[in-house]
Amino acid sequence: MFQKGKLENIKKEMQRLQVNVLGLSEVRWMGAGSFTTDNFTLFYSGGNKHERGVGILLDKETSKSVKGFSAVSDRVILIKLHGKPFNVSIIQGYTPTADYDEDAVTNFYENIDKAYKQCKSDDIIYVMGDFNAKVGDKRIGNTVGPFGLGNKNDRGDNLVTWCQSHNLVITNTWYKNHPRRLWTWRSPRDRTRNQIDYIMVSHQFRNSIISSKAFPGANCGSDHVPVICESKVKLKRLNQSKKNFKLQILLLKEDTDIKQKYRIKVQNRFEALDETTKTEALWEQMKSSILASAVEVLPKIQMNKKKKWMTDDILLLMEQRRLKKSNPLEYKSIDKEIRIKCSEAKEKWLNEQCLDIENKLSVNTKYAHKRIDEITGKSRCTSSGCIKSKSGTILMEKHDILNRWSEGKPESRQQEFRNLNFDIADFPVEIQKFSKLYRNFDNVV
Structure with missing residues (x-):
C-alpha cells in the first residue's frame, strides 16, 4: 500500500465488490493509528520502517460502530465493533514467510494470542489475513473443512493447532467451490497457485456465515486475491458527537468593528451573571457567554473539500x-x-x-x-486508539476506560492549563479580570 495510487485502487475494488470490512497485509505504513479518506477509515499498525504492516479498512457505515482498536505489532491488529446482540472482534494477521525462521513464527502467534485475549468470550470473533500456510483439502475435526486446496504443510499444522486451541473454524475450507474460488496466491508467471489466506470465525457463530470464497477477478496489483466472507451480523451505530465548527477568531484582532461588537456582547452577558454563584457554576456560565458571543459575531470558517491528486x-x-x-x-x-x-x-x-x-x-x-x-502525514492520527491500564493492559470496554480516566491526577491537568501559551492582553477586559480571579484558585481543577 506504500505504492502511489494503491489505496485509491483498493477503495475502488472494495466498492465494486460491496465489501464492508477489508483486512490488509503488507501495508508498509510506519507507526500505528487511524486515517480517514473519503468514505473509508483505515486502522493500521506498522513498525519503524516501510516494511510489513497490517490494517483494517472500513466503509463509512461500519466505521460508525467502532469501539476501539489495538495495534499489537507490525503483523497483528485488532478492532472491536458494537453489534447487536453480540459485539464483533476482528483480528488481522500477517504471518512471516518461509524466509523467516521459526522464532519469527512463534513471535507472531504470541502476538496474535495477545490480540485474542482482548476479545470477550461472547464476541463474534473473526481472525483473517495472510497466514502463509497450507491447511490442505482433508477435513480436520470442526476446524478445517473438506473443500480446501492442496496438501497441508508445517506452517499449516501451526495454524490448525492454533485454531483448534481457540475453537475457530476456517471458513473458506467449508464451501464447495470451483478451484479458482479456492486459491488465494499465485507465484510469478503463474506457475503455482496456493491457498494461504484465510478467514476464521468462532465455532459458536459458524452458522452466521453464508459463503466464503476467493475472488480472482479483483485486482489491486497484488499476487494475492481477496477472500470474501459473507456473514449475517448486525452492527450497532454509536452515538456520534456533533461536528465542531471553527470560527474566524483572527478577525477579533484584524477587524475593529467585529472586535467592538464582540466586546459589547460579552460585557452585556457578564453583567447579567450572578456573582454569588459558586465558582464552578460561574465558570460554566462565563464560558457559555464567551462562546455564544463569538458564535453571534464571528463567521464560520468554510471547510473546503480537499482536492485529491488521483484522476x-x-x-x-x-x-x-x-x-x-x-x-x-x-x-x-x-x-x-x-x-x-x-x-x-x-x-x-x-x-x-x-x-x-x-x-x-x-x-x-x-x-x-x-x-x-x-x-x-503529521496530521494523521497516530495513537493506538486505546487506553491502557496501570499495568499496561489495553482497555477496550467503556466502563473500564471510564474507570481509568477517573484515576487521572487533577494536578496534571492543572499544569497543562498553566502551560498554555497565550497573551491575555489580546482578550476583552472582562475576560482578563476573570483570568486573574481564576488563577488565584490554585487548588481548583
Whole structure:
C-alpha cells in the first residue's frame, strides 16, 4: 500500500465488490493509528520502517460502530465493533514467510494470542489475513473443512493447532467451490497457485456465515486475491458527537468593528451573571457567554473539500488493467502506465500545494503549517486508539476506560492549563479580570 495510487485502487475494488470490512497485509505504513479518506477509515499498525504492516479498512457505515482498536505489532491488529446482540472482534494477521525462521513464527502467534485475549468470550470473533500456510483439502475435526486446496504443510499444522486451541473454524475450507474460488496466491508467471489466506470465525457463530470464497477477478496489483466472507451480523451505530465548527477568531484582532461588537456582547452577558454563584457554576456560565458571543459575531470558517491528486483517467486505467488479468503482456503494459501517471499526477499536486503554502506563509502562517502537516502525514492520527491500564493492559470496554480516566491526577491537568501559551492582553477586559480571579484558585481543577 506504500505504492502511489494503491489505496485509491483498493477503495475502488472494495466498492465494486460491496465489501464492508477489508483486512490488509503488507501495508508498509510506519507507526500505528487511524486515517480517514473519503468514505473509508483505515486502522493500521506498522513498525519503524516501510516494511510489513497490517490494517483494517472500513466503509463509512461500519466505521460508525467502532469501539476501539489495538495495534499489537507490525503483523497483528485488532478492532472491536458494537453489534447487536453480540459485539464483533476482528483480528488481522500477517504471518512471516518461509524466509523467516521459526522464532519469527512463534513471535507472531504470541502476538496474535495477545490480540485474542482482548476479545470477550461472547464476541463474534473473526481472525483473517495472510497466514502463509497450507491447511490442505482433508477435513480436520470442526476446524478445517473438506473443500480446501492442496496438501497441508508445517506452517499449516501451526495454524490448525492454533485454531483448534481457540475453537475457530476456517471458513473458506467449508464451501464447495470451483478451484479458482479456492486459491488465494499465485507465484510469478503463474506457475503455482496456493491457498494461504484465510478467514476464521468462532465455532459458536459458524452458522452466521453464508459463503466464503476467493475472488480472482479483483485486482489491486497484488499476487494475492481477496477472500470474501459473507456473514449475517448486525452492527450497532454509536452515538456520534456533533461536528465542531471553527470560527474566524483572527478577525477579533484584524477587524475593529467585529472586535467592538464582540466586546459589547460579552460585557452585556457578564453583567447579567450572578456573582454569588459558586465558582464552578460561574465558570460554566462565563464560558457559555464567551462562546455564544463569538458564535453571534464571528463567521464560520468554510471547510473546503480537499482536492485529491488521483484522476479519473488513472481510475479508468485501473479498471482496464483488471479486465486484462488473463493477458500478462497487456496487463504489465497498463500497470506500467498507471505507475507513471500516478507519479506525474502526485508530483503536479504537490507542486500546487507548495505554491499554495508559499502564498499563505506571509498571510496566515497557521494555515500554512497545517497544510504542511497534512501533506507530510503529521496530521494523521497516530495513537493506538486505546487506553491502557496501570499495568499496561489495553482497555477496550467503556466502563473500564471510564474507570481509568477517573484515576487521572487533577494536578496534571492543572499544569497543562498553566502551560498554555497565550497573551491575555489580546482578550476583552472582562475576560482578563476573570483570568486573574481564576488563577488565584490554585487548588481548583
